[in-house]
Amino acid sequence: MDGGHDVQKGLRAFVSHIAEDGRIELVRDHLREVAEMAAEFARPFGAEGWAYAAGMAHDIGKYSPEFQNRILRGGRKVDHSTAGAYELFEHLNAKLLAYCVAGHHGGLPDGGSSADVDGGSTLLSRIDGARQGELPDYHAFADEVELPIAGKLAFRMPPDPKDGFALAFLARMVFSCLVDADFLCTERFMRGGAREQLSTEGLDALRERLEAKVATFYPPKTELNETRCSLLDACARAAEEAPGVFSLTVPTGGGKTYASLRFALRHALAEGHGMRRVIYAVPYTSIIEQNAAVFREVLGERNVLEHHANFDFDDAGEDGDALRLATENWDAPVVVTTNVQLFESLFANKTSRCRKLHNIAGSVIVLDEAQMLPTKQLLPCVRALAELVQRYDCTVVLCTATQPSLDGLFERYGCSVREIAPDPQGLYERLRRVSYRFEGAVEDGDLASRLAAHEQVLCVVNSRKQAKRLYDLVAGDCAEGAFHLSTLMHPVHRERVLKEVRRRLKGGEACRVVATSLVEAGVDVDFPVVYRALAGIDSVVQCAGRCNREGRRDVQESVVHLFEPAEPYALPADVRQKAELARLVLRGAGIDVSAADEPCDVGSLEVIAAYFNQLHEIRRDRLDASGALADLELLRVSGGAPCIPFKDVADRFRMIEEGSHPVIVFDPRISDDLAAVREGRAMRGAMRRLARYSVGLYDNDLEVLKAAHSVELLEGDTYVLLDGDLYHEDTGLDASDAGGKGLFL
Template sequence: MKRFAHSVDGQPEETWEPLSHHLAAVGKSAASFADLFGASPIALAMGLLHDIGKQSEPYQHYIRRPRNAGGPKGPDHSTAGAKEAVTAYGKYLGTLMAFGIAGHHGGLMDGSGHEGSTLPTRLVKTIEHYQGWADHVTGLPAMEAMKPAIMGLKPNAVDRAFTTTFLTRMLFSCLVDADFLETEAFYAQSLGENRPMRGGILTPQHRALVQAYMARHRRDDTPVNRLRSDILDHANGKAALPPGLFTLTVPTGGGKTLTSLSFAMEHAAAHDLRRIIYVIPFTSIIEQTAQIFREHVELGDAVLEHHASFDWDQRRPVSGADEEEEGAQGLAKLRRDAENWDAPIVVTTAVQFFESLFAARTSQARKLHNLAKSVIILDEAQSMPVHLLRPCMAAIDELARNYGATVILCTATQPALRVQDEALPQTDAMKKAGQWEGLDIPEDRELAPNPQALYDQLKRVDVEWRREPVSDADIAARFAKQPQMLCIVNSRAHARDLFDAIRGQEGAVHLTTLMCAKHRRDVLEKLRGDLAMGKPVRLIATSLIEAGVDISFPEVWRAAAGLSSIAQAAWIETPMS
């Protein structure tokens, strides 16, 4: 019986994909992904072994069954490759590979434990006989070819054990994405179609667009505009520094969003980095940032906006050259790019980013390998959750240390995450050795010129702390006297109650995360127009408006919160002229 990896329902076997063809194609594709971080031999072996369980007769009978025939799901075909990986490459390297091979459909498993499936239980599982698998595998690399990928890894600065764990995830990502892409390509070709188009990487044209935009909008007519130009020039002047960790500490109003994009583009060009990943904690600012990049900077379809609130129908391709939305510029391509972040510029949430770094599911993890040799901008870096800070820091360090990525911690209120800050807790061993935990980011890796001085130069508001409690009735009374005012509260329930108190006042409106993305965008757009024309705007909002939303009020009230929230709220206030 001839062995196939994939069948085509209703078509003769001559059109099906031979097992040897699929194994070779996935191995080659996975190896090309892993080549960016020097692990292509390991990824090649994983690709060649991942589906050898399809050699079994029960599996071959299964794929010959018509799809509408019903019956049980197909036999386990992923455990076989995991077993052979351990046999061929030993306990350490073979197990590392086995995690990805055994999980390439169901997801990564735990290495131990009593709940759910674990890798050790899979490796001793009784499965269908798959003798003869070697007849379908050509070019399985020797262990000696794999050793440099392991020996060349530098220990993680936060957790030394994290290095091997992260390599396992990166290889898993290479394998599952290669399997998805090659399977997708086979079924497209079986229908007489070309391999589906994907997004691609940065090009000189993208850099030219950013340079042209920055040149068009450069202004030196006011002290603030001259300061913004100085910040931009200073950051771009450091683009030649080696990839790694950077900070960009610029108070709100200093132009850090576009400065970080400009530096990222110049830095990528200097070091042949492949894409820019812009990570933002809140969807309210993601929509705004992606719109600026896409429409104002004119990067168009090079920008992939990926978050839970993204409206695919609203964000149709800007080229207008694809009526059926299925070609190179179409929505179908944008959806495919979102699956694995195969795009020159990705704007995404911190949740999407960090969940992908630690995901077990194939659909989330497949994008991970595309972070290698990328520029990753972590906007509002102070918003990383404290209870997850250590694993987040370990992942950031690992990407920069072993995967050729540059990571920029970009914020107006820089958290003390550096070793040099001597602020994070010390273990007993660290205390004895006089060491501190954190990311090693020397002073010369700060992209802004003299951040402390920038705070003085960009100061434009006064913050007044009311020691006595301020009631909702007091706020409503203040709204009645001030036609343009914003009040930020800490919960949606409080926002609703306070809005009810001012509902009858002219220009009263509220803004919360319960609003859908389009509604929120429409409300903000109207508010900006009304403010510019001097109309009454009495806005009640939750903290979503603090995350860099482009809007200003002459007076802002903020319910008691942390200093970072108060600082962010202060920059929404513009003194009346």
């Protein structure tokens, strides 16, 4: 028997899903609902015909007797995805859509070739298998389902058929519509009703809330507030301009959070724009948490979706479940997320990552701290943003104090960059908070003495080893008020130290902090004096933002001292190259880098532009280090079909290179979560909470701990520290302490 029986119509009933309460959903009903919902999702970018066709074809393989035996009687698993892909590929000449249908469960496959011997994992090998009669007979679908004819598969702005990247991007966007619709329709049937939705407000209501907040800043009563208000006014004016790519160059203290949000909301709602949401992408979770807190306070809790690994939905009260569900497809008016989440999704092939993509269309995308885009993935990121602007009705805002000189790269892909701030150089002069001095090479002992001589001072260095050594020296010279911050301390520990640091700074107490670069962006602290080991110009300027942050001190007395460590410390190649380039740029600006106490205007827009221009020139052959963009642009054709390496590119494209292993440090507050993971009964959020007590260790240090039997493998690549004596309250985890112990085991 091919299926169940539809008594009312006297026809065979082909079943798609069976709910726990026994309700049956027919395949034809599921196909129609998915097709209609997918088409609606694709309407904002004019691909509704494509999405509808994918929706109607995606499950026609369920018409086979083998699948019906599987769902009705628990028979063996059956491939039901290839049938629809084959129909689209072979009979409708919709070869891009074939990728979407073939991958609607396992993810977009590589194109491959019909000659592949891969067990049917590539699209062309699966199509070839269908040609050879390897699929169960699914042709009963023709009695109930009519697939659209090829002529109706129009796209509002069709890409050049020779533009491999644009074709792949379109396929991924349609795939997003299909898999999101498939998931939501299936979920709705199985639950017996639609999921709980966030009760959000429209962008117009959010704009009114923001404008009410902004109105309290007027009329400005101080010179600083006058500058901030002038920037807010510039953002309001620029918001009326046509969508595209904008830069917002705002030095520390200029109020860029409110300014960028004002531009984004006004721009989204400007006449003729019709945009649907605002997406903030930032490099660090610390910045996300600060920005999201500001946005929630002004716009309302339910209107802001915070999507990153550290957000605990269990702490979000009654909105937790709805917020968690909204992260699956970014169904919220304001989304605050990470660069990793945004860009890796744009190059992903898995259904879970791609579901949200269709909701990016028609968005204002603000890249906060835009200089933090990794140079190794810069070209793919710029190309994806340009594609979103040109074909998916998006606007991009590059928001930072240190613009990474991306104008030329965007122009390569047909987008010009417009500056929102009317006078960036004047803004820089008005918001100048610090003066810079170059100190030349300084020994650790001398540096520690200088730090100890200040009541309140921040020192940032490039290596965790130097940070610990300097801290030990400073702590030895000072009875109190010495602090250490590095990624050898787990996040909860760092937050505890930062809380005490802020308390002491505010109270005027002794506070000498030695840290790595983790304090440079997104950490709200205000020191009268800062020392910074020479690094990239962007890092130096970001670090300077921790000095005289509130502008209460004289500029000439708020000094950022740049120095070079006299002792050799091993540094990552990336950090070393950027420091060397900074030295060249400073020398080119007429600064004697060999002299001590040499004034230098590191934060000038000219120096920043020269630095990024030279950095991109030096790395011009490594701006697409993974080859993701090159492989997508190089359109290979086999059997008359575009062979797109969706899976291969997704596997290789990473915004952050994997290089460390998480080691969890025991704390009584996570004992239950640890036990749950060990026993295989972990609930949602357990690993996320454990991550807040973990330290990332590189291979060498991890091997030392393994040799000393000081860690155990918990799950995947995550370890648990067994020897609590190796974690210190002042400096965190020190694997070197385990080296001696290992000799006696």
